[in-house]
Amino acid sequence: MESLMDFGLHRPYETALIVIAILVFFQSVRVAQQYQRAVVFFLGRYARTAGPGLYFMIPLLEWQRKLDIRTVTAAVEQQEAITRDNVPIKVNAVIWYRIVNPEKSVVEVVDVQNAVVQVSQTTLRSLLGKHTLDELLKAQDTVAEAMQQSIDKVTEPWGVKVELVEMKNVEIPPSMQRAMAQEAEALREKRARLIKAEAELDAAEQLRQAAEVIMQNPAALELRRMQMLTEVGAEQNTMTIVMMPSEFVAMARSIGDMAKKP
Numbered sequence: 001m002e003s004l005m006d007f008g009l010h011r012p013y014e015t016a017l018i019v020i021a022i023l024v025f026f027q028s029v030r031v032a033q034q035y036q037r038a039v040v041f042f043l044g045r046y047a048r049t050a051g052p053g054l055y056f057m058i059p060l061l062e063w064q065r066k067l068d069i070r071t072v073t074a075a076v077e078q079q080e081a082i083t084r085d086n087v088p089i090k091v092n093a094v095i096w097y098r099i100v101n102p103e104k105s106v107v108e109v110v111d112v113q114n115a116v117v118q119v120s121q122t123t124l125r126s127l128l129g130k131h132t133l134d135e136l137l138k139a140q141d142t143v144a145e146a147m148q149q150s151i152d153k154v155t156e157p158w159g160v161k162v163e164l165v166e167m168k169n170v171e172i173p174p175s176m177q178r179a180m181a182q183e184a185e186a187l188r189e190k191r192a193r194l195i196k197a198e199a200e201l202d203a204a205e206q207l208r209q210a211a212e213v214i215m216q217n218p219a220a221l222e223l224r225r226m227q228m229l230t231e232v233g234a235e236q237n238t239m240t241i242v243m244m245p246s247e248f249v250a251m252a253r254s255i256g257d258m259a260k261k262p
Contacts, residue, residue: 027059037102038064049102065106071098071163072113076120078169081128083136090171091128091136093144095120095151101159109158116155116162123150133172140167 032038032051040047042062050057050064057064078092097116099105105112127147128136136143148165155162 024059028056030055030057030064032066035068035070036066037069037099038066039102039106040064046103046107067099067102067105069099069102071096074113074117074120075168076117076124078171079121079125079128081125083128083131083133085132087133088173089128089133089136091124092168093120093124093147094166094168095148095162096164097155097160097162099159100161104157104159112158112160115158116151116160119154120147120151120165123147123154136167136170140170143167 030038030050031054034052036051038050038055040050040057040062041064042058047062051066074095074097076093076095078090080088080090082088095116099112109115124147127143127150131143144165144167148162151165152162
């Protein structure tokens with residue numbers, strides 16, 4: 001310690017230079033995290049992009065701006081617009097983006113985060129007017145993908161990559177909600193009636209085929225009658241059934257045919 005003090009007393013200029021060099025060294029040392037990049041400017045001109053890890057800067061001649069290159073989640077404020085079929089709606093969305101070119105993100109735009117959000121809001125509002133309400137409700141993935149491509153096209157010169165866009169919520173007027181509920185109920189009733197009609201048609205077709213089989217073999221009709229009696233008797237009811245021979249039926253049919261002749 002004494003030797004250092006003696007050196008400082010006997011050689012003040014050398015000591016001052018050493019102290020200045022040490023201060024300059026510590027002022028020039030910089031560290032950037034793995035998820036950070038430093039955009040370095042030399043006398044106001046872009047010099048390089050430094051990081052991650054240890055790097056050096058020239059004090060008083062170079063200055064920096066650090067950027068986070070991790071994916072950023074930004075909420076798009078609720079936008080009110082009118083769809084292509086003249087329905088007023090309110091939609092909000094969420095976007096995920098990240099900086100892929102730190103130089104452009106600093107040089108080409110003042111506030112990159114605010115710029116991306118503003119572009120997202122205007123793009124969302126313009127896309128709502130190009131789609132119908134059914135498309136927004138049923139094909140949200142398609143609309144979100146179109147929105148992503150539009151935003152990414154605008155933000156690409158800023159060194160920003162839009163990774164994902166999702167529509168968070170779609171609000172429609174209460175009157176339209178009631179109308180849609182009535183429409184859905186009518187569609188369900190329509191499907192129920194169609195299914196019931198198809199079942200009746202299939203049953204009628206089966207009965208027609210059964211009648212053709214019975215007409216080909218009259219004995220089958222007698223067997224069907226006997227089966228009907230067995231079913232009625234098994235139910236233990238008070239129904240009275242009067243059986244008539246099939247010859248009487250055939251005779252009555254013949255008399256009716258003769259009466260029709262002129």
